[in-house]
Amino acid sequence: MSQRMILGVEDLSVSFDGFKAIDALNFYVEEKEIHVVIGPNGAGKTTLLDMICGKTKPSAGSIRFKGLNLERMLEYQITRAGVGRKFQNPTVYEDLTVAENLEISYPHKRNPLGCLFFRRDAVVLEEMRRIADLVFLTDEMNRKAGQLSHGQKQWLEIGMLLMQDPQLLLLDEPVAGMSARERERTGELLKRIAEGRSMVIIEHDMEFVKSVAHKVTVLHQGKKLAEGSMDRVQNDPRVIEVYLGS
Amino acid sequence: MKGSKLPIACDADNRLEVVLPDNVHPTSISRTVRLGTERLRRLYPIVILAIVLLLVIPAALEPFRLGLVGKYLCFAFCAVGLVLAWGYGGILSLGQGIFFGLGSYIMAMYMKLEATSADPAAAVFGAGGPPVPDFMTWNSVDTLPWWWAPFEHVWFALPAIVLLPSAAAFALAYAIFRKRIGGIYFSIVTMALASIFVLVIIGQQGYTGGTNGITNLPTFLGYSVQSDQAVYTLYYVSAGLLILTILAGTFVLKSRLGKVLIAIRDQEDRVRFSGYDPAMFKAVIFAIAAAFSAVGGALFTLQLGFASPSISGIAPSIEMVIYTAVGGRLSLIGSVYGALLIGGAKSLFSEQFTNGWMYFMGALFIVIPMFLRTGLAGLVSLVSHKKVRAS
Amino acid sequence: MSVDMLLSQIFNGLSLFTILALMAIGLAIVFGLMGVINMAHGELMAMGAYMTYLTSVIFSRWLPGVMGASFLVGIVVAFLTTAAFGLLLETVMIRHLYKRPLDTLLATWGVSLILQQVFRQVFGPINVSVPTASWLQGAWSPMPGLDLPLARVFIIALTLAVALGVYLFLFKSRWGLRIRSVMQNRAMAGAAGINTARVDAVTFAVGCGLAGVAGSALTMIASTGPATGQQYIVDAFIVVVFGGVESLIGTFVSAFMIGQMQSLFEMPFSGSMAKAAILLLVIVALYFRPSGLFSIKVRR
Numbered sequence: 001m002s003q004r005m006i007l008g009v010e011d012l013s014v015s016f017d018g019f020k021a022i023d024a025l026n027f028y029v030e031e032k033e034i035h036v037v038i039g040p041n042g043a044g045k046t047t048l049l050d051m052i053c054g055k056t057k058p059s060a061g062s063i064r065f066k067g068l069n070l071e072r073m074l075e076y077q078i079t080r081a082g083v084g085r086k087f088q089n090p091t092v093y094e095d096l097t098v099a100e101n102l103e104i105s106y107p108h109k110r111n112p113l114g115c116l117f118f119r120r121d122a123v124v125l126e127e128m129r130r131i132a133d134l135v136f137l138t139d140e141m142n143r144k145a146g147q148l149s150h151g152q153k154q155w156l157e158i159g160m161l162l163m164q165d166p167q168l169l170l171l172d173e174p175v176a177g178m179s180a181r182e183r184e185r186t187g188e189l190l191k192r193i194a195e196g197r198s199m200v201i202i203e204h205d206m207e208f209v210k211s212v213a214h215k216v217t218v219l220h221q222g223k224k225l226a227e228g229s230m231d232r233v234q235n236d237p238r239v240i241e242v243y244l245g246s
Numbered sequence: 247m248k249g250s251k252l253p254i255a256c257d258a259d260n261r262l263e264v265v266l267p268d269n270v271h272p273t274s275i276s277r278t279v280r281l282g283t284e285r286l287r288r289l290y291p292i293v294i295l296a297i298v299l300l301l302v303i304p305a306a307l308e309p310f311r312l313g314l315v316g317k318y319l320c321f322a323f324c325a326v327g328l329v330l331a332w333g334y335g336g337i338l339s340l341g342q343g344i345f346f347g348l349g350s351y352i353m354a355m356y357m358k359l360e361a362t363s364a365d366p367a368a369a370v371f372g373a374g375g376p377p378v379p380d381f382m383t384w385n386s387v388d389t390l391p392w393w394w395a396p397f398e399h400v401w402f403a404l405p406a407i408v409l410l411p412s413a414a415a416f417a418l419a420y421a422i423f424r425k426r427i428g429g430i431y432f433s434i435v436t437m438a439l440a441s442i443f444v445l446v447i448i449g450q451q452g453y454t455g456g457t458n459g460i461t462n463l464p465t466f467l468g469y470s471v472q473s474d475q476a477v478y479t480l481y482y483v484s485a486g487l488l489i490l491t492i493l494a495g496t497f498v499l500k501s502r503l504g505k506v507l508i509a510i511r512d513q514e515d516r517v518r519f520s521g522y523d524p525a526m527f528k529a530v531i532f533a534i535a536a537a538f539s540a541v542g543g544a545l546f547t548l549q550l551g552f553a554s555p556s557i558s559g560i561a562p563s564i565e566m567v568i569y570t571a572v573g574g575r576l577s578l579i580g581s582v583y584g585a586l587l588i589g590g591a592k593s594l595f596s597e598q599f600t601n602g603w604m605y606f607m608g609a610l611f612i613v614i615p616m617f618l619r620t621g622l623a624g625l626v627s628l629v630s631h632k633k634v635r636a637s
Numbered sequence: 638m639s640v641d642m643l644l645s646q647i648f649n650g651l652s653l654f655t656i657l658a659l660m661a662i663g664l665a666i667v668f669g670l671m672g673v674i675n676m677a678h679g680e681l682m683a684m685g686a687y688m689t690y691l692t693s694v695i696f697s698r699w700l701p702g703v704m705g706a707s708f709l710v711g712i713v714v715a716f717l718t719t720a721a722f723g724l725l726l727e728t729v730m731i732r733h734l735y736k737r738p739l740d741t742l743l744a745t746w747g748v749s750l751i752l753q754q755v756f757r758q759v760f761g762p763i764n765v766s767v768p769t770a771s772w773l774q775g776a777w778s779p780m781p782g783l784d785l786p787l788a789r790v791f792i793i794a795l796t797l798a799v800a801l802g803v804y805l806f807l808f809k810s811r812w813g814l815r816i817r818s819v820m821q822n823r824a825m826a827g828a829a830g831i832n833t834a835r836v837d838a839v840t841f842a843v844g845c846g847l848a849g850v851a852g853s854a855l856t857m858i859a860s861t862g863p864a865t866g867q868q869y870i871v872d873a874f875i876v877v878v879f880g881g882v883e884s885l886i887g888t889f890v891s892a893f894m895i896g897q898m899q900s901l902f903e904m905p906f907s908g909s910m911a912k913a914a915i916l917l918l919v920i921v922a923l924y925f926r927p928s929g930l931f932s933i934k935v936r937r
Binding site for chain 3: 435568
Binding site: 160 | 508509512518520523527
């Protein structure tokens, strides 16, 4: 693993009832890299993210992140280590306001006692405002998250991730269900927040992928089919076959 | 404030706050006044409750009735705890009677040992060792069990009332929640535990007093608990502690802990990816609810002069849930009114129409979950909102 | 301890097993398949027992000639009454609470309180017992020194027959197919033209009816009072959870184990300590195997 590598997934496998969702996969993410994973339905993209963030336990293989073995850690420990996950369907805390959603995500003493005596001081407030501004939600701070539009929920979830200040973001279809205008804004947003962070993004929208990806990995039936720049991947005959042929 | 051009944020107390432009000095008078009245408005319900409990009820009732209200207040501690655990944490415990019982029995153990050492007849039995309570000698237990001994000290017994039940609750809940068992299964487990608790107390008569419980507890720290004077004192102590408990509960809910709880209740899986261990938080809130119940139990023993398995089983545990449900599962203060109203109704029914009581309770259990999930508190806020809209 | 004593304890355990199994199978259908927590299940059992009692009273007054048939008729009456009550309960209450299991729990507890009071006022606070039919009196001696009361042998046979009937109903009948398809995928079943609301109602009614049969069986080994249901409800829930909520075989085996343990533990311990020990054991066992004894690992 080179110095600039932040995530190293090696020989990773998992099966559900004998079905191999991920099969001996090797997958690396470098520092400050936006790495997009594409592939047909059932290729194992979401399962890969699930395993990195601890939601699913792999049956074999290792997931190394900054010298830690993530496959042996629990979800909240992985999150605290600096991995942030955004789910396919936006999951925000609907009964809390936007401000409270952001506040909860602020990485400070995430134990009961620490939470009991936590105060929203100037530093926290400033950070909340900065992030709200970044994800276009400044005017919605006091609204219940459940009342936001679908696109706004996506943004809020990205904002919650940013509050956590992770070094590695895992985004599952961040522009799904967004209007063209929202997609554009989200693309800019992702590029802006990518500075200093690494990202793994699952996305189907090829225009969007083209505009953000540093590197693209194509998954097919739990295995890596191709990897490289968008151009290279697009012209790979095997990829074309999987997407268009058969 | 909606519609204003000024950006709005929240301050530490979760109140609306206008973020003023840099050129406006933040100590703008109108803002201070607004926040001042806002803060006062928020205090109304607790102030009203304090006036009702500390002034109106003691002035209006004769000692016998006051003693009854004091008893209902004991159960109100459980109801307040259930608002935290069930209303906000989503943990429906059908075993709050266990913790109520633990608090009650710990207090009874202290008082029993106090009564025994004051009774010259009892000293005859514990030859050589500490005196042995009467019910033990009746069951041919001749020496004081080692685990009874520390409870003769008030400095041990009083902290134990809070610490033992909450430690037990924490250990149990953390073990279960860590396994990601929750929801209805946790309810069934707590119900089974309530059943076990009562069975053990009944089965170990020599150490617990069995079905009769621990009785003949005339004094606490040398003061009689049976005089009219004591009824008033204990009533005020109960009411005072209950208000403190509500304030503590409010502090918990207003803090970030309270928000994490709501988040866990609604999206437990997501909370893990915000970096929290939900099992830990649920166990802590369950332990706090247990501590509240235990305080209620201890006060129950002080006021009623006995501890008995009849207040620990499944039926009383579920009854505590309906206090909370009637008052409003999201309202700490509402749950106190719930406990008072149902307690009062129970006394009324038992004096006037005994047969109606079970129908009344049964109907409450059906009507509240089906048609009035937010309880009386929900009804009140509905009415007051309508008023606001009308004005 | 002699072999005879052990055998008779095992037989006692079998009697308890029949009650637990009959109750728990009904509960497993309602709780395991539908996810409904019915706290009034115990009172439905008591209702079945009272119906059996009522039948025997009616027979002894007006049809003393065919008194022998009264128990068999009682079982049918018990099943039909409790199933009809279950149908009513489902329509006016349970149906509106399907998405809220904790609220269902509270509401059905309310039903149980009301039923208890109804029993108390209609049948009186004192326990009633059903006289054993003449053809069930006496004992069966498979070996010298071992007398098995016929009434108990009969309810064991009844339990096995009911279990077989439930199995055939769920896995071999058209209704069973509908029930299973609705439980597995409600939306798909609805789209396939199955009236899911009716399936829910029938499933719930059958589960309640089984509680009624359990009540009939109970009259053979114990008397019935207003609080009878309360005595068994926790055990029944524990049996279902211990067996793995989605497994009928599991429910059956777990009822057998708990019945046997109760009976065997009663020898060294007192009755209440035996029960406490079993509940504790089951909770510990569930801690290590949260989805019950007979669960199948599924993808989550």
